[in-house]
Amino acid sequence: MKISDRVYFYKGREELKLVRGVGSCNVIVLKTDRQVMFDTGLVVGGAFSDLSRNAAADGLDLSRTRAILHTHSHWDHISGDCIVQSKYGAKVYAHPWEKQIIESREAAFKALLLDIGEFYKEVFGSPAIVYRVLLWYLGGSYSGLRVDETLKGGEELDFGVRVVACHTPGHSPGHMAYYIPDEKALIGGDLTDLETGSGADLNNPHSSYPDGLATLDKVRAMDIEVFLPAHGDPVRGKDNVRALFDRLIKNTHGYVTDVTRCLSGRDATLTEIFSTLMPGTPFSLKGMKMMQILTILKYLQEQGKVALQKEEGKLVWKLNR
Ligand SMILES: [Zn+2]
Numbered sequence: 154m155k156i157s158d159r160v161y162f163y164k165g166r167e168e169l170k171l172v173r174g175v176g177s178c179n180v181i182v183l184k185t186d187r188q189v190m191f192d193t194g195l196v197v198g199g200a201f202s203d204l205s206r207n208a209a210a211d212g213l214d215l216s217r218t219r220a221i222l223h224t225h226s227h228w229d230h231i232s233g234d235c236i237v238q239s240k241y242g243a244k245v246y247a248h249p250w251e252k253q254i255i256e257s258r259e260a261a262f263k264a265l266l267l268d269i270g271e272f273y274k275e276v277f278g279s280p281a282i283v284y285r286v287l288l289w290y291l292g293g294s295y296s297g298l299r300v301d302e303t304l305k306g307g308e309e310l311d312f313g314v315r316v317v318a319c320h321t322p323g324h325s326p327g328h329m330a331y332y333i334p335d336e337k338a339l340i341g342g343d344l345t346d347l348e349t350g351s352g353a354d355l356n357n358p359h360s361s362y363p364d365g366l367a368t369l370d371k372v373r374a375m376d377i378e379v380f381l382p383a384h385g386d387p388v389r390g391k392d393n394v395r396a397l398f399d400r401l402i403k404n405t406h407g408y409v410t411d412v413t414r415c416l417s418g419r420d421a422t423l424t425e426i427f428s429t430l431m432p433g434t435p436f437s438l439k440g441m442k443m444m445q446i447l448t449i450l451k452y453l454q455e456q457g458k459v460a461l462q463k464e465e466g467k468l469v470w471k472l473n474r
Pocket of ligand 1: 225
């Protein structure tokens, strides 16, 4: 989809998602003499061939891509690097925290699932091998990816068109958004998920509530005419983007209010809090949503507002009164 003469947006493929929103991310291409891709999406199931074909219909040749700017290291955002980097020779940029994940599949697996620690069994249930196989299949059998240049945020990159790297932690510690000043366009990655969420996307073991909220505040203050998320549709018009971020900020504050209210009546396990706050969540989204609640509980624990106790083998959360 053409956003402007220079910016092109390609939606992730629905059938390659675990569930609406999860997996198969959107890919954005900046058309210049030194063409840029923002994330590379999936390869499995012909996803990359489709992307190439759709881009070709817009007059873009993905083999001419000179740079890949990664928002972060998750499998659905980096798998296409095995073509765009390894075959087309594009240079890869990412934050140092994401670099160590992109360059090691083991680190990637840990960061997505195992780093949840003692909550693994409660959140995921199935043995880790099940998820290893699933992610190996969906993410593709890439190996040997490398990040050539690291970005900490604030860098102005010149690809014939200026791109500003913006450090936007919350979803992951090294998450980056990219601003194209001449277009007033922001490539937002997973700082929110407009398909399955209503606020900051804090669905993995390295998500941070205060960082996610600070990022939304920071982005809300930017001059944005086009917001391009990795999951969901573009949002156009300054007023619409502002209204979107107002809503995301309000809902993200609501995460804390909801969890606190849930614990004010009775002590509860993570599973009980999840069932109370998010009844009817599809099974395939359960792990992600439980991790989001856990992100909030860990924040409240750091603040001294809740405590965690082991009772009869169960991990029980209590409000400190
Ligand atoms: Zn992600």
